[in-house]
Amino acid sequence: MVDGELSTDQGIIEGSISLFYRQLYSENEVHRPLLDEVVFSSISREEANWLDRPFIEDEVFRVVQDFNGDKAPGPDGFTMAFFQSCWGLMKTDIIDVFHKFHGHAVFEKCIIATFLALIPKKIDLVDVKDFRPISLVGGLYKIIAKVLANRMRRVVHALRGILSRFEEVSGLKINLGKSELVPIGDVPNLHELVEILGCRESTLPLKYLGLPLGATFRDKTVWNPILEKMERRLAGWKRLYLSKGGKVTLIKSTLSSLPTYFLSLLPIPVKVAKRMEELQRNFLWNGIGDDRKLHLVNWSKVCRPVKNGGLGIRCLRRFNSxxxxxxxxxxxxxxxxxxxxxxxxxxxxxxxxxxxxxxxxxxxxxxxxxxxxxxxxxx
Incomplete structure (x- = not known):
């Protein structure tokens, strides 16, 4: 939708998207407060020396090993699994980049080259607001950023005052339009607080970071969104065009990863686990539509490691535990x-x-x- 009208012209759509984000990340007000006489809290000399110390191989290697290797690659085309598997071959070059960065405080622009991708928020897309922008950065830049973040975490207590002033100077502030005020217990004058802050009022339970905040953790209904996503994902794949190997790969890479966030924080009820495994079993063995076929191998054997005669598909309940x-x-x-x-x-x-x-x-x-x-x- 461009200026209220549907358009299929790629040039017009491209210009509209570019204009939207230029306006979104720009502002008309240019006045900023002066900080000439503001006294900032600062870190100690020992903390400063610790932050500025040279990078060592063990520090960088631990960061590389902690990455999730299956995340989307950046412009270089390599996932973090590549750096993890080939560390012995690449470590000399990577550490050399860190030494040059430490010595000159700059690095090549190609390292921070970024691809911007628009991910749909919903099914029926009509406006650029229906997409979520994400940045795909290179693996080396991720490593550098993570190493620096680990160092900053040690002294972040002394930087909070600086960050609050940074908000005043830069204009970067909380988006109250997307914020919600949630009362816990009896909160007097709640409506007045909402009007003053300019945010929305909400109640528990609510969804926060994809999880039901304030809901009873034993409630099976909190798993309904995950089950619905799995069912939709299965319904969208044409089993006719996938071999058994292709189905196994899809289950491992997509279906088993859908509930991982929930599984890491909530115990999965038996009925929910059985329903998820049923979806996976049917996808692996059945035909098109309601065409049911004989399940040739017990699911417990399918979930065994490959070296033990299984297919390496995760058992959801053991994974949850x-x-x-x-x-x-x-x-x-x-x-x-x-x-x-x-x-x-x-x-x-x-x-x-x-x-x-x-x-x-x-x-x-x-x-x-x-x-x-x-x-x-x-x-």
């Missing part, structure tokens, strides 16, 4: 993390800080029990 157990490991490792301090203050620490004391209720209680007993006893 492993992801939830990872939080217990992080509890023992991330002593300074805010979430860890909150849990520790609420339940108390035991075993030298590696676990909490006895927990009788709540989601954290379920994390502990899932790890020690498995999922079968809870739903």
């Amino acid at each position: 492993a992801l939830l157990a990872k939080w217990l490991w992080r509890y023992g490792e991330e002593n300074d993390a805010l979430w860890r301090r909150v849990i520790g203050a609420k339940y108390g620490n035991d075993w030298g800080g590696w676990c909490t004391k006895c927990v009788m209720q709540g989601l954290w209680c379920l994390f502990v029990e899932v790890h020690s007993k498995g999922l079968a006893e809870f739903f």
Whole structure:
């Protein structure tokens, strides 16, 4: 839709998209407050020296290994899995880039070359606002940015005052039009607060970062969006044109990854897990439409590792248990993390800080029990 009219002219569409984003990221007001006499909090000399120290191979290698190797590639065409697999061959060149960056504080422009892609937000697309822009950057730039972010995390407490002033100077601020004020308990004068802030009013439960915030974690309905996405994805593929190998690849790369975010934070109910596995089984074995075929191999065998005679498809419930157990490991490792301090203050620490004391209720209680007993006893 261009100026209220549908258009198929590529040139007109391209110009309209370009104009939209130029106007979105520009402003008419150019006045900025002066900061000549403002006293900023600053980091210590020791922290500054720590930030400015030369890069070492082990620091860069840990960052490379922590990346998800299956993310979309950038303009160079390489995913992070390429850097992880070929580290022994490439590490000398990569570390050389870091040394030059440290010595000159600049790097080649080709490193920050970026592809911008528009991802549809919904099915019926009529306007540029129906797309979400994402940036596809090169692997080397991701590595540099992550290494710098890790260093900055150590001194971010001293930079908060600077960041607040940066908001005033740069004009970058919270988008209140997309913000919601959510009361917890009885909040007096809520409507007046909404009018003052210019945001919207909402209530719990609500969706935040794709997850139902404030909903009961045992509620099976919170998984409905994931089930609907899996069903739509399956319905959109023409099984006639996919071999068994193609179906297995699709299940591994797409279908199993859909609920991963939920699985890492919420225990999956048995009925939901069975429904998801049913969708995967039917997609693998059945024909077109309602044409049902015999399932030749038990699903538990299909989910075995390839080296053990299976197809390497993840068992959702075991995968869920492993992801939830990872939080217990992080509890023992991330002593300074805010979430860890909150849990520790609420339940108390035991075993030298590696676990909490006895927990009788709540989601954290379920994390502990899932790890020690498995999922079968809870739903």
